[in-house]
Amino acid sequence: MTEVHKGFKMSPEDIMMIKAYMDQLVDSGLKQNKPVITNLLIFIIASFLFLFSIIDLIISKILKKKWINYLILLSTGLFISNTLFVDGIALGRSQGYSPEQPVKFSHAVHAGQNKTDCIYCHSSVKSSKSAGFPPENVCMNCHFMVRNGTRSGTIEIAKVISAYENMKPIEWIKVHNLPDHVFFSHAQHVSAGGISCQECHGKVEEMNVIKQVNDLSMGWCINCHRTKKINFQNNNFYTEYKGLTDKITKGELDSVTVDMVGGIECMKCHY
Numbered sequence: 001m002t003e004v005h006k007g008f009k010m011s012p013e014d015i016m017m018i019k020a021y022m023d024q025l026v027d028s029g030l031k032q033n034k035p036v037i038t039n040l041l042i043f044i045i046a047s048f049l050f051l052f053s054i055i056d057l058i059i060s061k062i063l064k065k066k067w068i069n070y071l072i073l074l075s076t077g078l079f080i081s082n083t084l085f086v087d088g089i090a091l092g093r094s095q096g097y098s099p100e101q102p103v104k105f106s107h108a109v110h111a112g113q114n115k116t117d118c119i120y121c122h123s124s125v126k127s128s129k130s131a132g133f134p135p136e137n138v139c140m141n142c143h144f145m146v147r148n149g150t151r152s153g154t155i156e157i158a159k160v161i162s163a164y165e166n167m168k169p170i171e172w173i174k175v176h177n178l179p180d181h182v183f184f185s186h187a188q189h190v191s192a193g194g195i196s197c198q199e200c201h202g203k204v205e206e207m208n209v210i211k212q213v214n215d216l217s218m219g220w221c222i223n224c225h226r227t228k229k230i231n232f233q234n235n236n237f238y239t240e241y242k243g244l245t246d247k248i249t250k251g252e253l254d255s256v257t258v259d260m261v262g263g264i265e266c267m268k269c270h271y
Helices: 012-028 039-060 066-090 107-113 136-143 155-165 186-192 197-201 218-227 242-250
Strands: none
Touching (some): 136 155
């Protein structure tokens, strides 16, 4: 911030004008954008035209040329069907979701530039269902000494220090959310499966603002389970599958994927 504002000066009059503008903005608020034609509005219009054409063909017969009705029915029917299909599949998914966090935390700085191991902050990832949010005392292991950041100066770090000193947790916003009826365990995937964070969360070490990269759909999970090969070496979990272990040892199988050990059974995730 110091570099950005180097040589930038404001007179007392400038400060006064900015303050007057901000005071007015508090009362008036931001200008409302004019409503735009959304997919919902187009869907409503298409539905109306679809119903109109059906009624006109059967009852009213206002349009003398029937091919016009057939054309309307075909075009609106395709649009309505496609909209219901696409929006139905996307229901409950939030790919690309990237909420503003209470502290401007950069994974690119911590995990990328400083090479901080993910498990150092998300310490429960190997033993728990949830990866967990790091408590402030973990942050203070570094920021007890590091009080100035290269990107955000002292402002963002001061928020962490204030939360620690006042014993108030930072209210981080969860980015990756699954439906309540879905069971997912980080311990199962990280410890037993040997999955890296990047396989599900993308290249977090390059993200200044964390976002959901994959759609986390059931199809996405099942496709992974059908193609992901299991590493039986030095793995106390999968060596319990004696039959498959013997076949691997004897050379009867060259590899075992997750679906072969029940990875696509409904009750594994929807018990």
